Amino acid sequence: MPYRISRRKALAGLSATAALPLVGCAGFARQSGNSSAFAHGVASGDPDERSVVLWTRISTERRTATGKWIVTEDAEHRRVVKRGAFSTDRSRDMTVKLVVDGLEPGKTYYYSFKYKGQNSPVGRTRTLPTGSPGKLGIALASCSNYPFGYFNAYETIALDPGVDFVVHLGDYIYEYGPDGYGGQSGVALGREHRPRRETVxxxxxxxxxxxxxxxxxxxxxxxxxxxxxxxDDHESTDNPWREGANNHQQETEGDWVSRRERSLQAYFEWMPLREPAAGMDRAQYWRHYQFGDLASLVTLETRHTARDEQFDYEQFRELLQTGEGIAEFLQQHLNAPGRHLLAPEMEAFLETALRESVTAGQPWRIIGNQVPMARSYIPALTDEQFAQLALDESHPLYDEARTFSALGPARLPLFLDAWDGYPWARERFYQLCRNAGARDLLVVTGDSHAFWQNQLFDEADKPMGLELGTTGITSPGAFASLGDAGAAMMDGLIAAGSPEVLWTEGLTRGYVRLTLAPTEATVDYVGVSTVKERDYKPVNVRQTRILREGAQLRYA
Known part of the structure; x- marks a missing residue:
């Protein structure tokens, strides 16, 4: 679809924090030339100060391929910095992945590939800065379910002049078949999943x-x-844990560990990221990125290396019928010690990274996190509020809504798959951060298909930092089936009944733009007007600022 100048103007006006000029990123992102061999485009990622991963795929071959790559200082490829040859084969699904090193810190580069006279699109990338960068723009993305709609938010990110790096917080793909989550929407939009079955x-x-x-x-x-x-989870299957997954049936889908390894192999083949370091396996995927003296970003792994099995309220239905049963659930199950999310190796890595950041005096310590960390509670609906939802017994959410409505007065967690389902692990995480001298965390979170503006406290009610949650690129909010009014009401009730939740909104698809400066940060919650049509407009949902006061962070 041709890019519209009106969309460029609308995007440029989204925020006064734009850090980059609107260069021809749409142009070089869309240009195809004679690139049928590169039908899956180009990508870059997993950067450090001197190197970056470049990725593509040879889409016209099935066995082997050899070609060339080039990195330059300009989009026209006149000022060459690096060049070389690549080779790939069927063992890697014909994907090409290079770690190009010897680059300069904090610099923008352009790259492309060539195979049998065919040129790939030109990509733009950059290395991590050193020294004292004055500003850093990060787009936070999550939950890009193909059948649910067009990736209009991805296009908006591509054209956003305030974005330097994209942090995707999980659910980059979804595993479902045509009868699963999003299947009906895919049929209506002509965006059905391929293959036409669950990925196994x-x-x-x-x-x-x-x-x-x-x-x-x-x-x-x-x-x-x-x-x-x-x-997060859907890169393998819904709600995995150390020894299984909610959406894995061993009787028909085989051994869980084998399936997980297949999903991780494909992920490493198809994503622009470095291979595991010596002595580590694919599941041990965590990173520490440093942006000069401005910020540190540590990414967590909470799915495959340590997570104990999730609880579900359905399995405790009888126990939760009485106050005594609810107390037993909280004491003996939910708050039981030893329910892990992070592996010991991950914890040691995190503590070391945080100590380095504190010692370096960086003002921002960002935690890249899959699932919500702040405490959020099931809303205690009154009969009048329940009636406003207009849920009759034929509604697919009627039984679930009645169950949750009954649990609301007990202040039970809204999400048992999130950190709320692992209170011991969350407190252990906070203690680790305190040990490293970090009680000013900026946690960035995906998974929930909603925007969040949260504050974080430990069990002693001591502040631990703030949390920003990004909505889905396409995946609908948890209360979408209640209609706009019903969903908005539920968002308001969650915020009103959860002291750590200052604001949440699950109606809009989009992303968060986080713009860091030495003394403050600007948070733009950016939406798109629709994902059901290719014609859309960017939407300014909300903007807030984060200030540092001594050793603490607060929203302005």
């Missing part, structure tokens, strides 16, 4: 990644900005 085999996962990378708006984002990515 290595071939399935590869084909699903290929479908997402073939999307033109996804290609725009990847060509425009380097990616820092962590996975």
């Amino acid at each position: 085999t290595l071939k399935d996962y590869r084909q699903r990644h290929a479908q997402y990378k073939a999307d033109p708006q996804s290609q725009m984002m990847h060509a425009a900005h380097p990616l820092i990515a962590i996975w």
Whole structure:
């Protein structure tokens, strides 16, 4: 679809914090030339101060391929910095992944690939800065379910002049088949998942990644900005834990560990990230990125290396019928010690990284986190409020709504799959941060398909920092089926009944732009007017600022 100048003007006016000029990123992201060999575009990511990962795929071959790559200082490839040859084969699904080093810190570069006379699109990337960067723009993305709609938010990120890096917080792909989550929407929009089944085999996962990378708006984002990515659950399957997953049936889908390894192999093949370091396996995927003396970003792994099995209220239905049963659930199950989310190796890595950041005097310590960390409670609905939801017994959410309504007065967690389902692990995480001298965390979170503006406290009610949650790129909010009015009412009730939640909004699809400066940060909650049509407009949902006061952070 041709890019509209009106969209560029609308985007440029979203925030006064824009850090980059609107260069021709749309142009070089869309240009294809004679690049049928590069049907899955180009991407870059996992940067450090001197190197970055470049990625593409040879889409016209099935066995082997050898070609060339180039890195320059300009989009026209006149000022060459690096060049070389690549090779790939079927063992990597014909994907190409290079770590290009010897680059300068904090600098923008342009790159492309060539195969049998065919040129890939030109991508733009950058290295991490050293010294004292005056400003840093990060786009926070999550939950990009292909059948639910167009990746209009990806296109908006690609064209956003205030974005330097994209941090994808998980659910980059979804595993479902046509009868699963989003299936009906996919039929209506002509965006059905491929293959037309749940992803189980290595071939399935590869084909699903290929479908997402073939999307033109996804290609725009990847060509425009380097990616820092962590996975959540759907890159493998819904709600995995150390020994299984909610959406894995061993009787028909085989061994869980084998399936997980196949999903991780495809993820490492199809994403612009470095291979595991010596002595680590693919599941041990965590990183520490340093942006000069301005910020530090540590990404967590909470799915495959340590997570104990999630609880579900349904399994405790009988116990939760009485006050005594609720107390037993809280004491003996939910708050039981030893329920882990982070592996010991992850904890040691995190503590070391935080100590380095504190010692370096960086003002921002960012935690890249999959699932909500702040405490949020099931709303205590009155009969009048329940009636306003207009849920009759034929509504698919009627039984669930009645159950949750009954649990609301007990102040039970809204999400048992999030950190709320692991209070011991959350307090252990906070203690680790305190040990490192960090009680000023800026946690960035995906998963929930909603925007969040949260504050964080430990069990002693001591402040631990702030949390920013980003909504889904396409995945709908938890209360979408209640209609706009019903969903807005639920968002308001959650914020009113959860002291750590200052604001939440699950109606809009989009992303968060976090702009860091030495003494303050600006947070823009950026939406798109629709994901059901390719024609859309950016929407300014909310803006807030974060200030530092001594050793603490607060919203302005």
